Amino acid sequence: MEWINQLPAFLLIFVRILAFLATLPVFSYRNxxxxxxxxxALFFAYIIFFTLDVGAIAIDGTFFLLVIKEVLIxxxxxxxxxxxxxxIQVAGAFIDIKMGFLIANVMDPQTGAQTPxxxxxxxxxxxxxxxxxxxHHLLLDGIFYSYAYVPVEDVSFHFGRxxxxxxxAGAVATMFIIAFQMAFPIVGTLFLVDVALGxxxxxxxxxxxxVVGLPLKIFLGLPIMLLMLPAFFWLVSNLVDEMALTMRTLLQLLGGA
Known part of the structure; x- marks a missing residue:
């Protein structure tokens, strides 16, 4: 019955992974x-459990604090x-403002929210x-290596630093910068169209x-969007790298580094 002594540690690992999947892109969608x-989450926790050297954790008041810590992380x-x-959604909103598509938001079945x-x-x-x-494998690597920065049995973590x-705040600023870079070719071109129409x-x-401006902006905006797709994928690649870097930096800070 030695596995019963290891069950609390397994549950803590499972709680962190499940909370991570509940808000992670792609995995958190309604579909x-x-x-x-x-x-x-159970399968992934089962794999991670045998890669960690976690001692027996008693189910007491400290265990419930550990559960809250794992959910927060x-x-x-x-x-x-x-x-x-x-x-990417913010960049799409910037583009829709100039092209006139913002008046026709649709319901995203993946998130249940309105999207441009x-x-x-x-x-x-x-x-x-x-x-x-x-x-997506890179994101899963982030939660896998998070246990090296913030151990399961450690009650304290530096959330308020x-x-x-x-x-x-830097991640939010980076998000808006990348969104502006994605939308700038179309927004800049349509701004010149507004100047010409004026x-x-x-x-x-x-x-x-x-009457003339709305169809003209759509007629010019769609070909420009087609031309900007290669640069868009390059920015998405940079966005994924920034995402992984932000997650790693955050884990280092939460672990006290």
């Missing part, structure tokens, strides 16, 4: 069955990864690129700029 998430890592990846048309289109490409480039807040409205006051 992924909850039964699959739980089964995958898993949720924080998954939220940071999701926040970085949602830069262009953002959903680019996000689908980004998810496919993430899967093809084994980015100033450097942790600075890292999260000059035409002054030269020809009888012309209805609003």
């Amino acid at each position: 992924v069955p909850n039964l699959f998430k739980i089964a995958f 898993g949720l924080l890592l998954g939220l940071v990864a999701s926040m970085m990846f949602y830069a 048309l262009t953002g959903g289109f680019l996000y689908a490409f980004a998810v496919l690129f993430l899967l093809v480039a084994d980015g 100033e450097s942790v807040m600075e890292t999260v 000059m035409m409205s002054r030269a020809v006051p009888q012309m209805n700029v609003f």
